[in-house]
Amino acid sequence: MCGFGFGYGAWWPWMIIRMGLGIAVVVGLCIWTAKIMRNNSYNRNDALQTLDLKFVNGEISEDEYIQKKKVIRGK
Numbered sequence: 001m002c003g004f005g006f007g008y009g010a011w012w013p014w015m016i017i018r019m020g021l022g023i024a025v026v027v028g029l030c031i032w033t034a035k036i037m038r039n040n041s042y043n044r045n046d047a048l049q050t051l052d053l054k055f056v057n058g059e060i061s062e063d064e065y066i067q068k069k070k071v072i073r074g075k
Contacts, residue, residue: 047072 051072055065
């Protein structure tokens with residue numbers, strides 16, 4: 001006997017609900033991760049633009065520029 005005496009129809013709605021919740025969690029985590037990565041790339045680009053402006057305006061030396069650019073890029 002299948003379904004612990006409840007027949008075949010008692011278990012499948014719960015399985016669909018659990019699968020749906022699992023898929024929703026995975027999709028939510030993917031969206032959240034993409035937002036974080038996008039924000040980090042915007043921040044990095046803003047920092048590089050600011051650094052470029054400081055170098056062009058003569059506020060920092062070429063050595064400082066190269067060193068800080070490596071730090072911002074994470075290399």
